[in-house]
Each structure stands twice: as structure tokens, then as C-alpha cells.
Amino acid sequence: MKIAVLVKEVPDTYGDRKLDLETGLADRAASEAVLDEIGERALEVALSYADSHDGTEITVVSMAPSGATATIRKGLAMGAGDAVHIADEELLGADLGLTAEVLAAAVRRGGYDLVITGNISTDGNAGMLPAMLAEHLDLPHLTNLSAVEIADGSVSGTRAVDGGQQQVTAELPAVISITEALPEARFPNFKGIMAAKKKPFEVIGLADLDVDAADQSTARSIMVSVAEKPPREAGEKVVDEGNGGVELAEFLIKNRLA
Numbered sequence: 001m002k003i004a005v006l007v008k009e010v011p012d013t014y015g016d017r018k019l020d021l022e023t024g025l026a027d028r029a030a031s032e033a034v035l036d037e038i039g040e041r042a043l044e045v046a047l048s049y050a051d052s053h054d055g056t057e058i059t060v061v062s063m064a065p066s067g068a069t070a071t072i073r074k075g076l077a078m079g080a081g082d083a084v085h086i087a088d089e090e091l092l093g094a095d096l097g098l099t100a101e102v103l104a105a106a107v108r109r110g111g112y113d114l115v116i117t118g119n120i121s122t123d124g125n126a127g128m129l130p131a132m133l134a135e136h137l138d139l140p141h142l143t144n145l146s147a148v149e150i151a152d153g154s155v156s157g158t159r160a161v162d163g164g165q166q167q168v169t170a171e172l173p174a175v176i177s178i179t180e181a182l183p184e185a186r187f188p189n190f191k192g193i194m195a196a197k198k199k200p201f202e203v204i205g206l207a208d209l210d211v212d213a214a215d216q217s218t219a220r221s222i223m224v225s226v227a228e229k230p231p232r233e234a235g236e237k238v239v240d241e242g243n244g245g246v247e248l249a250e251f252l253i254k255n256r257l258a
Contacts, residue, residue, distance in 0.1 A: 001150075001172075002057045003046045004112040006103060006133075007039035007075050009068040010123040021226055026123055035074050038118025040185035042178050045116055047079045047186065049150045057081055061106055063091060063099060069201070076196035077188035084110065088205040090213040096126055098213060103129075104136030105209035112173065114155060119144050119177040130177035140170035146181035 011031045018027040043060065050056035060075035062068065063086040072083050086106055094102070107115055115137075120127040134141035145157035145168075155176055156169035170176075188196075206213055238247045251257075 001049075001053070001055070001114065002059070002110070002112045003049070003114045003116060004059050004061050004107055004110055005039070005043045005046050005075070005080065006115065006117040006129075007043065007060050007062045007072065008036045008118075008121050008123075009033050009062065009064045009071040010036045010121060013037070013122050019226055019228070021228065033068065033071055035071050036118065036121055036123075037185075038120065038122070038178070038180060040075075040078070041180065041182045042116045042118050043075055043078055043080060044183055044185040045148050045150075045178060046114075048183075050079070059084060059110060059112070061103065061110070062086065063094070063102055063106075065092075066203075069203075073196050073201065074188060076199045076201070077192040078186060079192060080199075082200035083202065085201065085203045086205070086209070087203055088213075090206055094213070096124075096128055096132060100129055100132035100136055102206070102209060102211050104133050105211050106204070107133070107137060109209065114150065114172055115139075115175045117175070117177045119179050130175055134175040137173075137175065139173055139175050141175040141177070142168045142170055143177045145176055145178050148176065148178060148182065 010033070011026060012034050016031050020027045043058075046056075046058045050058055058080045059082050060072060060080045061084045062072045062075075064072065066087040068087070069085065072085055076083055084106055086102060091098070091102065115133065117130045117133070119130065121129075130141055130143055142155065142157055142159075144159045146160060146165075147158040149156045154169060154171050155174050156167065157176065157178075158165050158167055159179075160166075236251065238244055238251065
């Protein structure tokens with residue numbers, strides 16, 4: 001079985017997150033760049049399956065700036081067999097539509113049986129990419145899975161719904177997305193880190209995928225304005241001098257909280 005795991009370089013969750021006020025894009029120099037944890041968990045799903053199924057081929061696929069090599073290579077150190085890094089200057093500031101189109105082209109090019117992604121990245125927080133990817137590929141997709149079972153020719157899982165859980169299944173090839181309910185990823189050991197340096201690492205661009213970033217036949221979003229969040233204003237203190245209840249009620253009504 002050939003499995004593609006989508007991973008992403010993101011600003012450290014515990015570091016500073018800032019926007020570049022000139023471009024409207026994330027200022028990736030504001031904090032350390034790391035592999036998104038939800039992507040690591042997605043990779044762990046694939047690696048756990050490979051542990052008991054010989055012949056499983058796992059590829060980490062990432063659309064990221066050219067400087068993300070070391071971050072993506074962590075997926076190889078964890079146990080993936082090879083990596084595909086999509087790096088192209090024309091992808092700077094790509095929206096979800098273009099990102100989904102590019103990743104779909106990379107997946108189509110690799111001919112994978114299963115694509116595993118996280119449900120939502122920690123930087124963009126859009127959560128729509130798995131469904132958009134499946135639409136481009138014309139494949140069934142199972143989203144927000146809290147448990148996954150991969151079988152010969154099918155994939156199934158469990159996801160939370162209002163009032164309970166839902167069991168879902170799809171024939172392969174398919175796209176699935178997982179939540180943080182899945183186990184944490186294994187930590188790369190020294191042997192894995194050394195082996196990662198010799199594993200295949202392919203860097204491709206838009207020309208290799210036959211995707212035109214400037215093509216307007218599909219929607220492309222643009223940033224029209226950006227501003228820093230205004231500083232928090234001082235709160236209003238209500239001192240109870242016999243009329244505290246009335247003042248509180250008036251405050252709630254004034255701010256449409258009641």
C-alpha cells in the first residue's frame with residue numbers, strides 16, 4: 001500500500017505569532033518553525049499501520065518554502081520512506097484553493113492508495129483542506145476521525161457527532177483527516193535521524209505539477225487589508241453602593257449581553 005501523509009511547517013505553537021502588516025502573511029521569522037503536531041499524528045497513523053504490514057510505502061508530502069527542508073526531513077527521521085517537497089516562489093501567500101489544487105496534483109502524480117492529513121493546521125485554522133483535496137481528486141473522504149482502521153482495500157474510523165459517535169468507512173483510494181484524539185507521534189531516534197539523510201527527498205515546483213498559480217479559471221482570494229489587533233481597553237468597574245445590580249443590568253443591556 002502506498003500512503004501519502006500531508007505535513008506542514010508552521011510557527012511554533014508556543015512561540016509568538018505575528019502578521020506581516022505589509023503582506024498580510026504570517027511572519028514566520030517571529031518564532032521557530034516546526035512540523036505541525038497534527039501532521040505528526042497523521043504520520044503516526046501511517047507508521048503504526050506499516051509496523052505490522054510489510055511492503056507499506058509512506059511518503060511525506062509538503063508544500064512549503066524552500067527553507068523548510070530540515071523541518072520536512074523530520075518526517076523521514078520518524079520513519080517515512082521518502083519525501084516530496086513542493087517549493088515554488090509563485091506559491092507565496094497561496095490561499096486554500098490554490099493549496100488544495102497543488103497538493104492534489106502532487107498526490108495524483110504519486111498514485112497513492114491513501115492520503116492522511118490532520119483535520120486543521122495550527123497556523124491557518126481553516127480545516128477545509130481535506131475535503132477540498134478529496135474534491136479535486138474525486139475520492140471519498142472521511143474527516144475528523146478520532147480512531148482509524150486501515151484494511152486491505154478500505155479504511156474506516158470513528159468521529160464524534162452531536163449526541164454520540166459515527167462509524168464511517170470508504171473504499172480505497174481515499175482521503176482521511178484525523179484529530180488530536182489519535183496517539184502522539186513517536187520521537188525520532190538517533191538511528192532514524194541518521195537514516196533520514198540518505199532517504200529520497202524530491203523537490204518539485206509548479207511546472208512539475210502542471211499547475212498555473214496565475215490561472216484565474218478557479219477562485220483565488222487576495223488580502224485587501226490587514227491591521228494589528230487593537231490593544232485591550234480597560235474594563236469598567238461597578239462598585240455596589242446600593243445600586244450595583246441596576247448598573248450591572250444596564251451594562252449588560254448596553255453591550256447586548258442580556
